[in-house]
Amino acid sequence: MSQSDLTRSSIFSRLEFRGFCSDWGPILAIFTVSRLALLLVAAFALHDLPDLPHANEQSLTARLCRFDCNWYMSIAEHGYSTTESSNQPGATNFAFYPLFPLLTRAIAWLLGSDQLTTAFAISNICSLLALCFVYRYLTLIGAQRSTTLLVIALMCCMPQSLAFSVPYSEGLFLLLLVVAMYYMRREQFLAAGVSAALLSATRANGIFFILFALTWVWRRYGTSAFTAPWRVPEAFVPIVFAPLGLFLFWGYCLLTTGDAFAHPSSELHGWGWQFLAPWDNLPLALRSEGVPRFATLVSLVVFLGALLLLRLKMYEEFALCFACILLVWAGGATGSIFRYWLFAFPIWYVFALILRPRPVTTVVAVSILCIINIVFTWAWIQQKVFAI
């Protein structure tokens, strides 16, 4: 590379960075306003609660750390344990992947800070960075600025988007996923591979990044990449790196419990989660009452959105989203209505494309999402099970 090329490249990088910074403003504003609004709702919901016997349960942070948060914090504070929950037989913290609690523990140790506060901070910082990378990614694939900002708004207004701001792994997962996708498309394979490896140590469905990467390799290099992979081995780095986090966790589980698959074992005995054929499970879930039925209806809407990805020729994103949809359809006990789809930004991009030319519909749609989000945040503080 000549000196002039280098200079040009560094100027380009600087301009790109400046552009990136200028786009931070609206993203930061959307994220901050939506978080403050949810915090306000949470504060009102807390005020509405009867007096609790323990003073520490009355604090907002304690009430925001509900459901899975307690499991993540138990891993961060005491490590993994096969001890079952007293009020949920069979449930252990092996049902949760290690990266988020490990990060919490490491950063809290480094800074000497309280683990719960650190977990809140990590979740929010990761979510904000993730939204910035969503912006970069969508811009990279040719999305207009207004559409991209609408995607960010939809993601922040989504019901259960509170999960981006409480100690849950959603923010970290979205960040690692979008970083892996972004660098894959930029052909920076080592960065994509490292992200993908961390992704599969964050949540089980992180492994589906492989489908994204395989589809990308196929479209970029054709079938010859698979028949003669030694010609472009670098493109396979993210694919081969992706299961690393998962395998390390399995290895740890085998060493500590004698069960490499302690994660699905715990999910089965504690939460009743097991694999069923989607065509068997879907009718069952639709016949069920409460959360499973609503969760399935939402997953069907998400699936329709995913189908529209095909029309946009976003095959890589479709492969990833469809695998995640199948996983939910194959799960014998669906636990969450909206939360599983917070990461599925390509689908929100499709909806944003539909909404963008229709301002009135957009306002109505965003308002409805906000109202449902408020209800779910209220329910979260009140510890209603449907808010999980």
Add this chain to the structure above:
Amino acid sequence: MGLDTAESLRHLSALRRWILFGALLLLGAIYLSAFALFVSHSEDFFVARHNREAVEFAAQHPVKMPATIRFQSGSPLNGLLGGGWHKPEPHGVWSSSTDSWIALTLQSGTATAILRLNASPFLSRRTPRATITLTINDKDSQCWERNMANASEPLEIHLSHEALQTRHLKIHIHLQHLTSPFAVYAGPDHRPLGVLLSSMAISDEHM
């Protein structure tokens, strides 16, 4: 190799490509070997723990032949139930997975004995048949086909001399498949139900 390597990767020399390809193949082979190790050496830790607890309980509560042990809510010997069971109910205990275990320790060794399990599988119009396999100490095994006509017939197995001499019995009940009443339109219960075990009797073959 730095993170911003798109350009340099595009210009990898042939040798470097082959080295990278070899390294990726090696990592892939490590995954395959590790997965084989995980599958062959793993046992559901929850089931293993319940089985261990059941064996310990059985050792502390040896049974004198002949004996009939009831498995109902509040029964004193429910601790003999290992992994693969729901909570005992007033009319018995349902198995919760395709494999379930019971531990039993005899007070003294004996030459011959019959083990009888009063157990009936969950059958419905959509699942009218069930195949139940009973295995004692991973050796003696017997299989039964059950349908609507013979569902409640007890499962009887002659215990081998070898099993009886050890005094410690590990009873393994295996079902080919199980389903929930809700799944087959037979009730509101979402739990997967295998066999309903109400009692277990062990007696001398000549009695």
